[in-house]
Amino acid sequence: MFFGGDLPRFVPRSTPGGEVQYTLGRRASIKDAIEALGVPHTEIGSLTLNGQWTGFEALLRPGDRVLVLPPLPPVDVSAASVLHPVPAAGLRFLVDVNVAKLARMLRMLGFDALDDPDADDGALAARAAVEQRVVLSKDGGLLKRRSVVWARYLRADHPGEQLREVVRFFGLSRYSTPFSRCLRCNEPLVPVAKADIVHRLLPKTKRYYQDFSRCPRCDRLYWRGSHHAHMQRWLQELCEEPCFGARGRLFSGSTTFSGNSAIAAKTR
Ligand SMILES: [Zn+2]
Known part of the structure; x- marks a missing residue:
């Protein structure tokens, strides 16, 4: 068997080139053999058996040659593939x-x-x-x-x-829509009118901020507080490219709640 990319890190007894001999002791699928050698099946992007694309369940015979490759980023879990004929419904x-x-x-x-x-x-x-x-x-x-x-x-x-x-x-x-989800409980935030929550705001927050959103589960309020700019910079550095998709406008300075609501959070 040959392990490409960084997969040899999972196979302690492979050669520096990623090659390893697997001794067939019983009826074994490719998945069985690969995982017995140390590689979780989730780390595999494609497989060939004697030069032909194949799936996890193909059975091995003595003398077979298997090439195991990692996925090629960016990986789209919502797309069907030989190894995953049924794609995921979404990215969660x-x-x-x-x-x-x-x-x-x-x-x-x-x-x-x-x-x-x-x-x-x-x-x-x-x-x-x-x-x-x-x-x-x-x-x-x-x-x-x-x-x-x-x-x-x-x-x-x-x-x-x-x-x-x-x-x-x-x-x-x-695909990212920064600051659109509750950091505590993972719920999508919903816009809330300032008039409806003004009694919960501290005086300075009441004075300087106009746009708010709320977590429907824990009732926490979010707005563009003092941490917002700092977190924007952190996310931008982290992603090394704009961390927003078609729906998000993180660095636009927009004050709407269309996927870019505020981040500083306070409970009641
Ligand atoms: Zn919440």
Whole structure:
């Protein structure tokens, strides 16, 4: 078997060129063999068996030659492929506890990013399957579970680098709608008239800010506070290109709530 790209990192006994011999001890599919060698199936973008494109379930015979390649970014989980004939309904994330800070940062960019720190691997995998979520993790064992279909094993260790990795891998810059989602509970924010919440504002907030949005779940209020410009710069540096898609206008200075609402948050 030959592992391309950075996949040899998962295969301790491969040669520097990514080659490894796999001894067939029983009836084994390509997926079985690849995962026995250490590579979670979620990290694979394409497979060939003796030079022909194939899927995970093809059975191996002695002498077969398998080429295993990682996905080519940007990865579109909503597109069908040989390995994923049934695409995901949309781009939604499930963030494992070992990369927990990604959840809040992805929400900052407007993405649906759930986390569930109390769930075990089985519960996380089941939820990912039912809700068709992309799992983000540094747990190879979790990503080898059959019910986990889409995932990224994070190569980076630092949270900021992990976000950059996810943005690049899934091409998120095109789709982000920064500051449109509650950072605490992942709900999309809704615009709210200042007159309806003015009694909850501190005097300076009442005086200087006009546009507000609210989380329908936790009732937290958001507006363009003093942290807003700082966070814009941080996101811009992180993405290395404008962190907004067709629906977002993060750096436009717009004061509407069309996907670019305020970020400084206060509870009642
Ligand atoms: Zn909320």
